[in-house]
Amino acid sequence: MLKSHGMVLVPFILLLISTNMVAQKSVVFGFIDHDQVSKRPDPLHQFKLYNGTYNLGNKHYWASAAFTGIHGYAIAGIWLLFGLGFGSYMIYKYFHGNSATPIVDYPPSSYILMFLLVVLFTILAM
Numbered sequence: 873m874l875k876s877h878g879m880v881l882v883p884f885i886l887l888l889i890s891t892n893m894v895a896q897k898s899v900v901f902g903f904i905d906h907d908q909v910s911k912r913p914d915p916l917h918q919f920k921l922y923n924g925t926y927n928l929g930n931k932h933y934w935a936s937a938a939f940t941g942i943h944g945y946a947i948a949g950i951w952l953l954f955g956l957g958f959g960s961y962m963i964y965k966y967f968h969g970n971s972a973t974p975i976v977d978y979p980p981s982s983y984i985l986m987f988l989l990v991v992l993f994t995i996l997a998m
Contacts, residue, residue, distance in 0.1 A: 912940045 914922040914936040922936035938945075 912936045915939045 911921045911923055913919045914932050916932055916935045922932055924930060924933060927933045
């Protein structure tokens with residue numbers, strides 16, 4: 873049992889070490905070089921660059937962070953709406969589905985293909 877965990881643990885540790893060695897900027901325990909703070913537009917200050925640090929109490933920090941990330945928030949909102957719609961459809965089909973609909977048995981190769989696609993998209997997302 874221990875050997876099977878070792879076969880997974882060793883490549884994982886090597887991956888972590890190699891990733892840290894090739895990283896352009898190393899952030900350890902959340903310490904940030906304040907000379908390299910990102911500059912982003914501040915919509916509350918006539919779109920001049922926000923040069924401050926990460927201050928959660930500053931309204932200019934929140935406005936510039938929200939303005940910079942608005943595209944990601946929009947994509948996440950659309951993704952959430954489609955997910956809720958699909959989930960609602962699946963619940964509806966579960967309770968009101970037609971029992972005369974045949975259950976299709978797929979060959980095992982189709983499951984392997986789906987698994988490989990999930991792995992591929994997961995790797996591409998990194």
